[in-house]
Amino acid sequence: MVKSKKVDNLLLRAENVKIYFDQRGNGKNVVKAVDGISIDIMRNEIFGIVGESGCGKSTFGRGLINLLPLTEGTVYIDDKDTTQLSKEEMKDMRKRMQIIFQDPSACLNPRRKVKEILMEPFKIHGIHDKDVINDRIIELMELVGLAKYHLNRYPHELSGGQKQRIGIARALALEPEFIVCDEAVSALDVSVQAQVLNLLSDLKEKLGLTYFFISHNLNVVYQISDRVGVMYLGKMVEVAPYNSLYNKRYHPYTEALLSAIPQVDKDEQKQRIILKGEVPSPTNPPPGCSFHTRCPKKFSKCVTEIPLLLEVEKDHFVACHLYDSFHEIHNR
Amino acid sequence: MNQKEPLLNIQNLSVEFRTIEGTVYAINDLSYTLNSGDILGIVGESGSGKSVSSLGIMKLIPNPPGKIVNGKIIYEGKNLVNISEKEMEQIRGNDISMIFQEPMTSLNPIIKCGKQIAESLILHRGLKKKVAFEQAVEMMHSVGIANPEQRAHEYPHQLSGGMRQRVMIAMALACKPNILICDEPTTALDVTIQAQILDLIRHLNKEMNTAVIMISHDLGVVSELCERVIVMYTGCIIEESSSQELFENPLHPYTIGLIKAIPKISKDREPLQTIEGVVPNAMEKTDGCSFWPRCKDVMLRCKQELPPMIQVKQDRKVRCWKYVVGNRHEGI
Numbered sequence: 001m002v003k004s005k006k007v008d009n010l011l012l013r014a015e016n017v018k019i020y021f022d023q024r025g026n027g028k029n030v031v032k033a034v035d036g037i038s039i040d041i042m043r044n045e046i047f048g049i050v051g052e053s054g055c056g057k058s059t060f061g062r063g064l065i066n067l068l069p070l071t072e073g074t075v076y077i078d079d080k081d082t083t084q085l086s087k088e089e090m091k092d093m094r095k096r097m098q099i100i101f102q103d104p105s106a107c108l109n110p111r112r113k114v115k116e117i118l119m120e121p122f123k124i125h126g127i128h129d130k131d132v133i134n135d136r137i138i139e140l141m142e143l144v145g146l147a148k149y150h151l152n153r154y155p156h157e158l159s160g161g162q163k164q165r166i167g168i169a170r171a172l173a174l175e176p177e178f179i180v181c182d183e184a185v186s187a188l189d190v191s192v193q194a195q196v197l198n199l200l201s202d203l204k205e206k207l208g209l210t211y212f213f214i215s216h217n218l219n220v221v222y223q224i225s226d227r228v229g230v231m232y233l234g235k236m237v238e239v240a241p242y243n244s245l246y247n248k249r250y251h252p253y254t255e256a257l258l259s260a261i262p263q264v265d266k267d268e269q270k271q272r273i274i275l276k277g278e279v280p281s282p283t284n285p286p287p288g289c290s291f292h293t294r295c296p297k298k299f300s301k302c303v304t305e306i307p308l309l310l311e312v313e314k315d316h317f318v319a320c321h322l323y324d325s326f327h328e329i330h331n332r
Numbered sequence: 333m334n335q336k337e338p339l340l341n342i343q344n345l346s347v348e349f350r351t352i353e354g355t356v357y358a359i360n361d362l363s364y365t366l367n368s369g370d371i372l373g374i375v376g377e378s379g380s381g382k383s384v385s386s387l388g389i390m391k392l393i394p395n396p397p398g399k400i401v402n403g404k405i406i407y408e409g410k411n412l413v414n415i416s417e418k419e420m421e422q423i424r425g426n427d428i429s430m431i432f433q434e435p436m437t438s439l440n441p442i443i444k445c446g447k448q449i450a451e452s453l454i455l456h457r458g459l460k461k462k463v464a465f466e467q468a469v470e471m472m473h474s475v476g477i478a479n480p481e482q483r484a485h486e487y488p489h490q491l492s493g494g495m496r497q498r499v500m501i502a503m504a505l506a507c508k509p510n511i512l513i514c515d516e517p518t519t520a521l522d523v524t525i526q527a528q529i530l531d532l533i534r535h536l537n538k539e540m541n542t543a544v545i546m547i548s549h550d551l552g553v554v555s556e557l558c559e560r561v562i563v564m565y566t567g568c569i570i571e572e573s574s575s576q577e578l579f580e581n582p583l584h585p586y587t588i589g590l591i592k593a594i595p596k597i598s599k600d601r602e603p604l605q606t607i608e609g610v611v612p613n614a615m616e617k618t619d620g621c622s623f624w625p626r627c628k629d630v631m632l633r634c635k636q637e638l639p640p641m642i643q644v645k646q647d648r649k650v651r652c653w654k655y656v657v658g659n660r661h662e663g664i
Contacts, residue, residue, distance in 0.1 A: 052522035159610050160378075189377035189549065189611075194593035194604040201603065216522065223595035223604065246599060260527040262552030264579050264594055274531055275524045278492050 048225025373558030446484025
């Protein structure tokens with residue numbers, strides 16, 4: 001499995017995480033948003049995750065920082081089981097993990113000035129020393145590349161990029177270690193998106209942060225991540241370091257996803273794999289490999305057996321029956 | 333119609349929105365032509381006026397506050413700016429149709445899909461209800477909806493996002509229009525579904541010889557689909573070119589910056605190049621080039637005079653002083 005032996009640098013370990021939504025409360029119509037994912041995230045690493053809408057990437061991100069209860073499985077942070085923490089311990093833990101949301105207009109209180117928005121985390125965590133807070137807020141504004149006068153503005157007076165910077169500053173307020181970026185640049189225009197992506201990279205280096213970076217855009221994820229995970233219908237189908245994924249994409253879904261991205265560069269516009277049909281409902285996922293209904297390379301085993309996420313190359317994991325024999329060779 | 337006459341000819345179009353806070357100059361002196369069978373791309377970031385320009389063609393700009401203050405939109409010898417609402421109704425949906433970004437908000441939620449498509453056939457072609465419905469089903473079939481007979485009896489909420497967009501396209505194409513305006517038709521869709529829809533638009537363009545105006549913020553989409561591209565910034569066209577040349581050798585500093593700001597999936601990862609600053613407020617009219625505050629190659633003249641569209645080659649125009657003889661920098 002992806003989780004390896006004991007690693008020194010390990011920050012977060014998710015073990016067989018399942019998050020189900022029981023819509024009616026009667027065990028029928030259960031949406032299996034996240035269906036058994038295990039990953040390790042190293043300190044100071046950017047773990048990028050891609051997938052289409054409804055694949056469970058945001059749900060998984062929220063599960064990692066305990067914003068959603070896990071149906072099954074555990075998340076360890078520094079060997080501490082976050083599902084077993086008391087309320088007090090959890091509050092302490094929250095300082096260490098933060099989230100940046102997609103739509104900066106929706107996650108900032110429109111009736112508060114930027115300064116008040118940034119003071120909120122300190123109030124919640126019982127830091128009341130005004131001088132300390134003020135110094136920290138000014139420091140935060142500098143970190144995210146905004147000026148002091150922005151502190152007296154309301155969110156509607158800021159541009160989309162500036163609002164997202166406030167969202168980032170708020171997430172950084174309590175000096176967290178781990179940040180979930182949930183489509184953090186998706187609502188921004190290309191030129192602003194590039195600014196914010198660079199800012200996130202710089203901050204990671206400067207402050208030694210670790211990101212779980214969620215996006216539907218493989219280009220963006222590829223640009224920023226150290227390792228990339230591809231999700232489909234609540235399952236991880238491929239996990240690899242970004243350069244390994246560039247060299248070779250094993251899973252037919254990853255290949256199709258990549259080829260579907262419209263490329264600006266005419267040389268890159270290769271023959272496109274157009275998948276037929278749509279993502280099946282996560283309430284009633286297909287048996288066997290959940291991708292088999294759209295897979296151009298499916299064979300009989302795919303319909304009946306669920307493929308496991310196996311290592312086909314060093315650090316490159318794939319859940320696909322095409323490579324079953326690969327795995328055996330690799331392990332010999 | 334004369335062979336040489338373009339299908340649609342927009343000349344010096346200017347649109348303003350008069351609001352309490354001031355006048356927003358949404359479109360300034362916009363001119364372009366569209367020939368039958370063309371696929372023209374219009375790119376630009378939010379607020380560049382790309383959507384307003386297409387709403388202008390359809391005469392769908394809400395008045396007040398919006399107003400076409402200057403210019404002509406000539407279609408089949410008629411100036412659409414001056415014709416009555418009654419005449420416009422004959423053209424809208426019949427000769428020129430439009431599809432929008434969010435299919436859920438543009439479809440009527442309480443009317444069955446088939447009936448919605450049949451509406452325009454009844455209105456413009458004077459067909460009987462039953463015949464119109466049969467044609468609607470046929471139309472649904474040709475845009476790749478499986479089981480059209482059954483789907484025609486379903487409501488929009490019963491369909492997926494991609495299917496809804498197909499219904500929108502079927503509706504837009506029901507009367508076999510000469511021009512199809514697509515305003516960010518795939519922005520709300522997943523990449524694999526986006527690939528399907530773009531393929532469909534390309535196919536319909538060839539098959540029905542419908543001219544397409546493709547409006548998008550995604551340079552990749554435009555690069556793959558369009559033959560000719562217009563780049564807009566603050567309501568002005570700043571560059572016009574064949575798509576091949578534009579992406580291989582962009583001329584305007586804004587276009588260059590925009591292309592460099594897109595994350596690419598390539599072997600050697602480099603930090604993204606950004607365009608400093610933000611898009612200026614559309615309420616302020618500057619004398620010079622609207623891009624100069626963000627431009628790396630700014631000259632004195634840029635701050636004083638708005639550059640004209642300069643023809644650098646056949647089919648290649650750019651609005652930048654760099655390319656005026658005497659001011660010329662190296663390398664066109």
